[in-house]
Amino acid sequence: MILALLLQHTVQATLDLGNPGVKVSPSLYGLMTEEINYSYDGGLYAELIRNRAFLDDTKQPRHWSAAGDGSTITLEKAGPTTARPYSLKVKGAAANEGFWGFPIRSNNSYRLSLYVKADSKTNLIASLESRDGSKVYAKTQVSGVDSAWRKVSAVLKAGSVSAPTADARFVLRATSLETFSLAQVSLFPPTYNKNKTVFRSDLVEKMQALKPTFLRFPGGNYLEGNTLKDYFPWEKTLGPIEDRPGHMSPWGYRSTDGMGLAEFLQWCEAINSKPVLGVYAGYALNGDVIKPGPELDKFVQYALDEIEYIVGAPTTKWGAQRVRDGHPKPYPLEYVEIGNEDGFDKSGSYPARYTVFYRAIKSKYPQLSIISSTGGTDWLGMKYPIKDSPLEVVDEHYYSTAWEMMTMANKYDSFDRKGPKVFVGEWAAHTGPAPWEAGAKGPTSDMRSAIGDAAFMTGMERNSDHVVMSCYAPLFVRVDPGGMQWKLNLVGYNTLDTFGSPSYYAQTMFAQNLGDRVLPLSLSGVATQQEGGKTLPGCFASATIDSKTGTVFIKLVNALDSEHTFNFNTKGGSLAATGTLTTITGPNDAVNSIAEPKKIFPSTKKVAVGSLGLSIKVPGNSVNVFQIKSVR
Numbered sequence: 001m002i003l004a005l006l007l008q009h010t011v012q013a014t015l016d017l018g019n020p021g022v023k024v025s026p027s028l029y030g031l032m033t034e035e036i037n038y039s040y041d042g043g044l045y046a047e048l049i050r051n052r053a054f055l056d057d058t059k060q061p062r063h064w065s066a067a068g069d070g071s072t073i074t075l076e077k078a079g080p081t082t083a084r085p086y087s088l089k090v091k092g093a094a095a096n097e098g099f100w101g102f103p104i105r106s107n108n109s110y111r112l113s114l115y116v117k118a119d120s121k122t123n124l125i126a127s128l129e130s131r132d133g134s135k136v137y138a139k140t141q142v143s144g145v146d147s148a149w150r151k152v153s154a155v156l157k158a159g160s161v162s163a164p165t166a167d168a169r170f171v172l173r174a175t176s177l178e179t180f181s182l183a184q185v186s187l188f189p190p191t192y193n194k195n196k197t198v199f200r201s202d203l204v205e206k207m208q209a210l211k212p213t214f215l216r217f218p219g220g221n222y223l224e225g226n227t228l229k230d231y232f233p234w235e236k237t238l239g240p241i242e243d244r245p246g247h248m249s250p251w252g253y254r255s256t257d258g259m260g261l262a263e264f265l266q267w268c269e270a271i272n273s274k275p276v277l278g279v280y281a282g283y284a285l286n287g288d289v290i291k292p293g294p295e296l297d298k299f300v301q302y303a304l305d306e307i308e309y310i311v312g313a314p315t316t317k318w319g320a321q322r323v324r325d326g327h328p329k330p331y332p333l334e335y336v337e338i339g340n341e342d343g344f345d346k347s348g349s350y351p352a353r354y355t356v357f358y359r360a361i362k363s364k365y366p367q368l369s370i371i372s373s374t375g376g377t378d379w380l381g382m383k384y385p386i387k388d389s390p391l392e393v394v395d396e397h398y399y400s401t402a403w404e405m406m407t408m409a410n411k412y413d414s415f416d417r418k419g420p421k422v423f424v425g426e427w428a429a430h431t432g433p434a435p436w437e438a439g440a441k442g443p444t445s446d447m448r449s450a451i452g453d454a455a456f457m458t459g460m461e462r463n464s465d466h467v468v469m470s471c472y473a474p475l476f477v478r479v480d481p482g483g484m485q486w487k488l489n490l491v492g493y494n495t496l497d498t499f500g501s502p503s504y505y506a507q508t509m510f511a512q513n514l515g516d517r518v519l520p521l522s523l524s525g526v527a528t529q530q531e532g533g534k535t536l537p538g539c540f541a542s543a544t545i546d547s548k549t550g551t552v553f554i555k556l557v558n559a560l561d562s563e564h565t566f567n568f569n570t571k572g573g574s575l576a577a578t579g580t581l582t583t584i585t586g587p588n589d590a591v592n593s594i595a596e597p598k599k600i601f602p603s604t605k606k607v608a609v610g611s612l613g614l615s616i617k618v619p620g621n622s623v624n625v626f627q628i629k630s631v632r
C-alpha cells in the first residue's frame, strides 16, 4: 500500500479552452502500403490460388502438386495469351496449396475462373477439400472443356462446416486419368462490398477503423524495385487479370499485379481516403539511376500519364481508360511524391531528377502538391539535397526505438515554419533490434512500442500545421512461416483471422478522436524516465478541439510503470459534467496475436468532473484518450 502510494504521481495540467492554437491538418493520419509481407497476394487481394499464372517460377509449378494415384503435372511453355505464356499439363488431378491453405467458411461461395483445354471434349471437377483429401467442402463441374483454350467460370458453394478452417486445398480433377491443360486459375471467396471489390473484408474493416484520410501507394521500395527494370509498371496492371504480366517485387517474391493501379484507387474509396501517389523517378534499390535526359523523360511522361489516369477528363487518353475500367469520375488526387527514399541515391542525382519531374507535373497539374522523397534536415543524417527547386512537402521516415520516438515527441515544436511542410511517410517505434536487424521482435509491435508511437503522435498533433500528413509502415503482415519480410508491422493476419497490434489501437484512438484546432496544454510535475544515462519526461500529452461541436480530445501517454493522476486546471471555458476515457495498457512486452488478438485492447469508461475540477487517473504503461464537451 505504502509502495503503491509512493509510486503514484500527480501531474498538474493546464488546458486553455479560450485560445485554440494552430489548425489540425485534415490529412494528418493516413496509411502507407506496398507489396511486402504478402500484403496483397496472400493478403488484402483476396485471390486464393497461389501461382495462378505459373509465373512464380518458370522451371517448376510451385505451389501445385499432382493429386492422386497415377496423376502427374508438368509446367509447359505454352499458354493462352501473350501475358500468360505458361500452363500446367495435368494427367488426372492437380492441387493448389493456396496461400497457407484456403479459408473455408459455412455457405461461402467461391468464384472460379480458368483457362483450360483437353485433348478431347470432357468435363472436370473442381473442389475445395481438406489437405489429405478426406473431406470435400465444395465442388462443382467445369464443363465445356475441349481442344481449344477457353476461359470458363463456375462457383463452388461450401456447405456447413462446424468451424472455419484453413486446412484445405483446391483440386481440379478429370473424371479418369485424362490429360488437360490449365492456365490462369483464379478463385475468389466473398469479398468486400458484396463482391464488388477484390479485397478481403476483415482487412478493409481494420483499415476503416483507423479513419485514414489518405493512402500512400505503391511504395516504399515496391515503387522502385531492385533494378531499373523492376519499378511498379502501372499501365501493365490495368485491365483483365490474365493480361497483367506481373513483376518481381523487391521483397523476394513475384507480384501478380492483381492489385493494380485501378485497385489501389478502389481501395482508397473503400476506406474513404484520398490517393497519395508515388511516381517512379528513375532510381533503383541497387543504386542505379537514370540521369536527366531522354531516357528519364520517358518516365516523366509515364508519371504524367499515370496522373492522367487518376484525374484526367474522360476525353483524355488515360482518363478514357479509367472510364473503361469502370470509374468515370476522376479521383481526388492532391499529392504526388517523386520517388521513394531517394536520399539513398549516392550519385546525388535526385535534385536534378526532382526538378524535371516537379516542373513537368506542376506545369500540367498546378493544383497538385509535390512531395520530395528525401526527408528532412536530419533524416538519415542528410541535408536537404535540393537547392534550386521548390520543396513543398518533404517525406521523412523514422524506424526508431520507442525511446528515440519519445525523444522526438517535441521535435516539431521548434521546426522552422518557413521550411517545407513535413509528411512523415513511414514511421514505427520498435523495442530491441531494428526490424531489419537479426533478433528483431515481431511480427507486430509490443505495448512499449505503442507508447513510443503515441508519444510521437502527440508531437505531430501539436504541430500539425506543419506536419501535414503521417502514416505508419508497414501496414500489413502475413504471420504464417515465410510470410514476413519486415519484422515490425501494424496489422497481422493468417488465412482466417486478423489482429491489430497495440500500435494499431493507439492509432485508432488518436485518429478517431481528432479535432480541428490544437488546444494549448501544459504539464508540470511530470516524473521522469531514464535510459542509457539519458532522461526524458515520463508522460506526453496533446489536446485538440472540434470547433463545430466543442468536443475536446486529450491524449495522455504514460510511459512509466506507475499510475498517474492528471489534475486539470481549465482556462477560457469550462467542461461538461462527464467525459469518456479510452485506454490501452499492459506490460511493456505485451503483444497481440492470432491466438490472443485482444490482449491489448481499448477499454472505455466514464469520468465525472469533480467539484475540484477534472482529474484523470491513468494506469502505468498506457495510452489514453479523454473526450469531453466544452462549454464556452
Ligand code: AHR
Pocket: 034, 219, 220, 221, 222, 340, 341, 426, 473, 474, 486
Ligand atoms: O517499410 C519498409 C521499407 O522501409 C520501405 O519499403 C522503404 O521505403 C523503407 O526503407
